[in-house]
Amino acid sequence: MIMRIGIVILPDQRWAESERRWRQVDEWGFDHAWTYDHLGWRDLVDGPWFDSMTTLTAAAATTRRIRLGTLVASPNFRHPAAFARQVTALDDVSGGRALLGLGAGGIGFDAAVLGGETLPPRQRVDRFTEFVELLDLVLREDGTTWRGDWFTAVDARNNPGCVQTPRVPFVVAANGPRSMRLAIRYGQGWVTTGPTTDDLEVWWEGVADLTARLDKSLASVGREPGSLDRHLLLDSAPVFSLRSADFFAEQVGRAAALGFTDVITHWPRASSWYAGEEAVLVDVASRLPELRRLTD
Template identity: 80%
Template sequence: MSGPGRTLAIMRIGIVILPDQRWSQARRRWAQADEWGFDHAWTYDHLGWRDLVDGPWFDSWTTLTAAATVTSRVRLGTLVASPNFRHPAAFARQVTALDDVSDGRVLLGLGAGGIGFDSAVLGGETLPPRQRVDRFAEFTELLDLILREDGTTWRGEWFAAVDARNNPGCVQRPRVPFVMAANGPRSMRLVARFGQGWVTTGLDGDDLEAWWGTVAELSDRMTRTLEEAGRDPATLDRYLSLDSAPVFSLTSADLFAEQVARAARLGFTDVVTHWPRASSWYAGDEAVLAEAAALLPELRQV
């Protein structure tokens, strides 16, 4: 068995709701995710995303704040926020506010940031992978410090802060959980240092089986990284984005159940699917989502 062994555990199941609808329409989805019993609900933290940049798109943090007001139990997060257009000092204030509004339900997904619209729209240089990880390391360390301590002064290569405040601090102590995206060795070491959760998309595979092979390999690599850092692998939650596979997980409820079970066998504690859209990315049928949601109590028992 890859990853930490799981004999009796509860699998947590989450859903991504893209911020591509006006709130008058989107609020139904967030409220429904809460009512159905999803454990966490996420949205993308982008200024625009892939070919959807030409369509409607709304701010993630405002969306999550609105979602907090129409939900009561589901945890809320970004999948994932990055330093492409965020500064730790200002971002810490947003994180603290959402944790307050949601009464401690924030899961903060963080990543290095990719290329594309987000990295170009502000007129800056598109960074190569090594520099993006350098920036991510500094972003994560500074954000962690500001969220934990009031009055942070810092000057690094990428960011500076002078007496940055965090009053009153997060509802969750000592800060909100970091769920960190990582597939490479340097980012995984950052997860081992700062993360309460790790999220992976797997690597490109020509078919579903090949993709699952990369997921198993990455899970094993994360375990080794934790052990080398002197950290118990059982202290890290593991999230898998099912829809990075070449097949949409909600193609059918049966397929979804199979994918959840397979993730559990690899030691994942959490999986994430996407709310079906009418076309393009994650195109599917909401009726299948409703059928899968009815299976949640059963799917959690792994």
Template identity: 70%
Template sequence: MRVGIVILPDQRWAQSARRWRLADEFGFDSAWTYDHIGWRELVDGPWFDAVPVLTAAASVTSRIRLGTMVASPNFRHPVHFAREVTALDDISNGRLTLGLGAGGVGYDAAVLGLPELSPRQRVDRFTEFVTLLDRLLRAGRADAAGQYYRAVDARSTPGCVQRPRAPFVVAANGPRSMRLAARFGQGWVTTGERCDDLDAWWRSVVELTERFGEAEAHAGRGPGEVDRLLSLDAAPVFSLSSAGFFADAVGRASELGFTDVITHWPRADSWYAGSETVLEAVASEVLPAIRKPPQPAIP
């Protein structure tokens, strides 16, 4: 089981750099940041763009994988984004994982003054986005004439450090986006369904893992070929409420076949409010226990 942590881009770098350094030192396997123009009530800031934040994070870390959780077509075009991806992968020396999502409603979808899309239209757009981004990063050159994206002799040279491209982790709960994740993803990430009850949330996670297994089989992907990531803090209880609660959540996710779990750096208030003391306990007690090899049975 690998453990990742999301660090919101809600602090000036003079303060935020500490979080990224500690995530690396604490032994987390991955560190992610949200990719939004503005997010929920934090839209009034401070709030910073994901690409330069990850670029800066690459300069103060050496081991941990870095990624977007998740980049979306709400305000990104695959031609320009491919250039940003190749730069990030180069600067991080191949430590980039690209989390991708369809993009929802809210500030990001409205701030550019574009018409609101239906759920079906958002998945149509997402399919075009992922398909063109994949082609550009793999082939280095592409043309496209889709409904949402066009490209004329677009380039991504020199390409990613990671070959054939930086890995995609595709966020998906619905059947069409799951099929897209099974087709293009090196990983699939889910938030479960929105629930006010913790047990109901876990039941939704079970159902979604079963559905994704069907999508994998339909795409011809073998068991274990696609990593499975669970965003623990989509549950109605913050995963870092206590070290024991976090350990229990990791255990449940492991039993369901997830390869990775993702938590969030505790904030002073609002979303993901919690204590860094709990985070330190997780780093010193839970992470080593997760990675400790099983002891042989006593004869």
């Protein structure tokens, strides 16, 4: 198995600057590139921020081979019937390179900006379950009518459908048991952030526990462990993965040992979240073939 290595490019730069980054990661040979699907994110809500699907569509036009995805789209401000049209368009423009990271949605700016109620965790998962079920249905079938507790669709169309068949792959974010079951039922991939902690070793212990729980859940429904790609968001750990190229390689090796098929880092920022040096990213990019072989 060869490890796939991805990177997040936050949508916090004007396209004149951002385009260079998307084109560069494609040329360097990263396997997938992602952007956050938020209307605003944490304290960066007060700075520049751009729409994810528009950004990804522009990235599709400026890249040639890299896969492109949301990390992660949520029902906080999206309706499956409308979102399906955007997903289909992205898959078409990219020539079948779209990935769809999906999550339940948090309680920050996205949950409040439209004036709706901030939901407790159980209800967020209820809504997420319906969101994934309906999105899957609309992307697969034409003329979907649905009436649920959270969403309604009347004769929703998907013509011409995705380039990828039967639809764009879902990479479902899940740490809890219900979301994990959702990932197993609908996902071609699973993505985790691991636990929240300030201790790097405790974080890795938590990640190992989550992978064991995923294995048990897969076994309970008779799904083969290798049938679900496993993505780890390395920068959810308390130490930025691009602290150095050697540290990044160490983290990739640890992920591989736990059975992850994919790891994801972030383009370094000048300050605040994911602060680091672009020179480290350049060094990592030059070592991608070596890093992929850490799983051999």
